[in-house]
Amino acid sequence: MESIGQYLTRAPISLQKLEYIKSKGKIIIHTKYNEYFKENLKLLKAEEFISLLVQHIPPVRLHYIRYYGLI
Numbered sequence: 001m002e003s004i005g006q007y008l009t010r011a012p013i014s015l016q017k018l019e020y021i022k023s024k025g026k027i028i029i030h031t032k033y034n035e036y037f038k039e040n041l042k043l044l045k046a047e048e049f050i051s052l053l054v055q056h057i058p059p060v061r062l063h064y065i066r067y068y069g070l071i
């Protein structure tokens with residue numbers, strides 16, 4: 001439970017970049033402009049957004065630790 005709580009404190013996406021359209025059940029994600037795709041918005045169904053978001057949750061007892069600086 002502690003490791004899940006620690007993981008949840010570091011959100012994979014900023015809430016400032018999200019906009020929920022309740023009447024249509026859609027989510028708009030604002031991103032930097034991508035020259036290749038020529039877009040800076042993603043429109044997803046709520047179910048699609050949740051399925052993409054939960055991919056960032058690591059499996060049980062697997063830790064993604066990154067070290068910065070000298071070891």
